[in-house]
Amino acid sequence: MDYTIKEIALRAGVSKSTVSRVISGKGYISPATREKVEQIIRELQYKPNALARAMVSQRTHNIGVIIYRQEYPIASHPFYGKILDSILTAAEKMNYSVFVSTDREMTHHSADFMLEKRVDGLILISRLKQQLIDYIQNFKVPYLMVNGSTDVEGVFHLVNRDDMGGRMAADYLIGIGHRNVFVLAGPQTHRSHNLRLKGFREGMEKHMNPVSESSIAYLAASTFEEGYKTMKQEWTRFQSGLCTAIFATNDMIALGAMSFLQEQSVRIPEQVGVMGFDGIDYAAMYFPSLTTIRVNIEEMGRQALTLLDKQIRQEPVKAKTIEYEPELIIRQST
Amino acid sequence: MDYTIKEIALRAGVSKSTVSRVISGKGYISPATREKVEQIIRELQYKPNALARAMVSQRTHNIGVIIYRQEYPIASHPFYGKILDSILTAAEKMNYSVFVSTDREMTHHSADFMLEKRVDGLILISRLKQQLIDYIQNFKVPYLMVNGSTDVEGVFHLVNRDDMGGRMAADYLIGIGHRNVFVLAGPQTHRSHNLRLKGFREGMEKHMNPVSESSIAYLAASTFEEGYKTMKQEWTRFQSGLCTAIFATNDMIALGAMSFLQEQSVRIPEQVGVMGFDGIDYAAMYFPSLTTIRVNIEEMGRQALTLLDKQIRQEPVKAKTIEYEPELIIRQST
DNA sequence: TTGAGATGTGGGAACGGTCTCACATCCGGA
DNA sequence: TCCGGATGTGAGACCGTTCCCACATCTCAA
Numbered sequence A, B: 001m002d003y004t005i006k007e008i009a010l011r012a013g014v015s016k017s018t019v020s021r022v023i024s025g026k027g028y029i030s031p032a033t034r035e036k037v038e039q040i041i042r043e044l045q046y047k048p049n050a051l052a053r054a055m056v057s058q059r060t061h062n063i064g065v066i067i068y069r070q071e072y073p074i075a076s077h078p079f080y081g082k083i084l085d086s087i088l089t090a091a092e093k094m095n096y097s098v099f100v101s102t103d104r105e106m107t108h109h110s111a112d113f114m115l116e117k118r119v120d121g122l123i124l125i126s127r128l129k130q131q132l133i134d135y136i137q138n139f140k141v142p143y144l145m146v147n148g149s150t151d152v153e154g155v156f157h158l159v160n161r162d163d164m165g166g167r168m169a170a171d172y173l174i175g176i177g178h179r180n181v182f183v184l185a186g187p188q189t190h191r192s193h194n195l196r197l198k199g200f201r202e203g204m205e206k207h208m209n210p211v212s213e214s215s216i217a218y219l220a221a222s223t224f225e226e227g228y229k230t231m232k233q234e235w236t237r238f239q240s241g242l243c244t245a246i247f248a249t250n251d252m253i254a255l256g257a258m259s260f261l262q263e264q265s266v267r268i269p270e271q272v273g274v275m276g277f278d279g280i281d282y283a284a285m286y287f288p289s290l291t292t293i294r295v296n297i298e299e300m301g302r303q304a305l306t307l308l309d310k311q312i313r314q315e316p317v318k319a320k321t322i323e324y325e326p327e328l329i330i331r332q333s334t
Numbered sequence C: 001t002t003g004a005g006a007t008g009t010g011g012g013a014a015c016g017g018t019c020t021c022a023c024a025t026c027c028g029g030a
Numbered sequence D: 001t002c003c004g005g006a007t008g009t010g011a012g013a014c015c016g017t018t019c020c021c022a023c024a025t026c027t028c029a030a
Helices: A003-010 A016-024 A031-044 A050-057 A079-094 A109-115 A130-138 A162-175 A193-206 A224-233 A235-240 A251-263 A283-284 A297-312 B007-012 B016-024 B031-044 B052-058 B078-093 B109-116 B129-136 B162-175 B190-206 B224-233 B235-240 B252-265 B281-285 B299-313
Strands: A061-068 A098-102 A121-125 A143-146 A157-160 A181-185 A215-218 A243-250 A273-275 A292-294 A320-323 A325-327 B062-068 B098-103 B121-125 B142-147 B155-162 B183-187 B217-220 B245-248 B273-275 B292-295 B323-326 B327-329
Touching: A003 A016, A003 A031, A016 B016, A016 B281, A050 B052, A061 A109, A079 A098, A079 A297, A098 A109, A098 B098, A109 A130, A109 A243, A121 A130, A121 A297, A121 B052, A143 A297, A143 B281, A157 A162, A162 A193, A162 A292, A162 A325, A162 B142, A181 A193, A181 A224, A181 A251, A193 B183, A224 A235, A224 A251, A243 A251, A251 A273, A283 B252, A283 B281, A292 B273, A297 A320, A320 B235, A325 B007, A325 B016, B007 B016, B007 B031, B016 B031, B031 B217, B062 B078, B062 B109, B078 B098, B078 B121, B078 B299, B098 B109, B109 B129, B121 B129, B121 B217, B142 B299, B155 B217, B162 B245, B162 B273, B162 B292, B162 B327, B183 B190, B183 B224, B224 B235, B224 B252, B245 B252, B252 B281, B299 B323
Parallel strands: A061 A098, A061 A121, A121 A143, A143 A157, A157 A320, A181 A215, A181 A243, A243 A273, B062 B098, B062 B121, B121 B142, B142 B155, B155 B323, B183 B217, B183 B245, B245 B273
Antiparallel strands: A292 A325, B292 B327
8 A cells, every 4th residue: 555665675676775865866876777666666656755754854844833813713714814825825835734723722732733743843823922932932943923923032023014004094094085084993902903003093193183082993803793893883973973984903894894884874985985904805805895905915925934944944044023015905995 | 952752761760661651641650650751751841753653653643635726725715715614623623633735737746745744534625636536546545525526436425415505595585586586607517506506497497487598697717706797797688687686606606796786786685686605704794795505514524524534543434425404594685 | 389460661673764884896097 | 907986786773653572570369
């Protein structure tokens, strides 16, 4: 069933060293021997055992992705799913496979798991607990962080310039004439939501049009449902506020809010403009399609892998924070 | 850095056999020895090497998922992402990790890859090429198919009862008074789309209300864009047809069509009812939320893993086709 | 008193590769 | 003619576990 290098050697009448040489392509091999061995390999459809290889080379060519989430779904999450895809794509190109795990419990189960599997490196996504990061740091396995933050020195951080995105949103909304914007702000414990709000306020202030605390709603979660629910709760206040636009700190919240507004027969963008942040696929498919600030996830994923690979291969790279500039995507909702 | 069992043995003043016994919990161990070894394990934060274990046990506790797709994204695909999540969730509970791959090229690269990694089993998703399946069959690695089909005997198939779903859609639409339904049919080479259309036609015939060929549009792809595009193309024909409802063979198509209709200021469901199939998350978040036939993906994923695990553990199970009944979800769009 | 079974521990082969070293042969220039 | 390097091949250690077998000691019934 599963042939080994030994079996190939036996059939070719050579030693396993020779077979190994044929496969790896290094060392001297006579053309005749090579041909013979290769033929037997083809015949038996021999597949080298990646485990055995990993054992001796101390490289599994597997990496781990740990995402901060209370639970699955990860993949079908509109934002994390995209990150995962960008990593998967880049990983395949660089000949890595990936294990995915959520960090959920108080224990370091996800990290232990990856460590036992002897992944070559780790990608930590979103606001993982400092405790977990310290734990991982301990094991000196190469890792980097995407969209998260920590105080640990000498670690790569790939982050979106969320504050800049917030300012871009402000500039744009002011630019098309909105003076009175209602803000749906996701959990402020989350770096992204915090910075997006901060940037937005800064932007509005720059235009001599500060956001009053009364026109900000703080949400408990950054989901569609929460966006919908909050919009519903704030509805009276919102109506009396003469607001002409809504800025949500992510697309899902914006979509939830829009959904409620549409139920109230509010015309978008005529009566109220709506704007999100993230650039998830679904935002483009909604009607009206959502104006948003798009995070360059593809590039982050690609670079995360390039950088991690360098760390793994011990190439000298100076760890630092790399920032990505988001992009304004104007659609129908404004 | 990475401690080995040998290192633990050395420090505890015992043999590696003894350490192995402590870890595995089998065999005789004196309480004193156990305590001592366990303490050193804790101190050094020793993590057993899963590779070495897999080598000897011939079990990696990894499984592979191969999805038919021209390319990534997989994860952020609304339907495949959900399948993936359900598998991920079930896998974690059963102590498996999963590798994901797309089958894209003519070569059997994806299968070779999984085979080299020595996965314990494979889950094949959607309409993979027969050639690939034969290839995998050859290697007698346990596998099963989700939402696909093949003629190979003795293979587990987990499929949704798409024809039944089609009939349910017909029953429902007839039930709420629609007599003239326009159908957006996804690629008929795809088993699901084919059966959904078939079931729908059967259902309509049963109600003495057959679907005329002229009120079916066959799409080249089952995407939002294609749904939108086709709706646009068929728009004139559609208007003249006095249709009161649309049935699409999946949710993304339905959403695309709805989006176009909304652009044309068609009121849904007052003027036209729209119905999809799949039960993806987005469908619930759209406005108006989409009535659909929901596929029981969670259950399929869970059972796929249970069944695969049994095959892996060589438990006697008779391979067969397992069918899942879909569920009608009534929402705002009808 | 004896020996069979329970209890506790260690030695070493095996899993399937890679890689270093040793060794044999061949060739061409001094 | 001789020798050094290029060429070609094999033996065996090693990666970090598991597990079988051997061996030692202790206990208790015959």
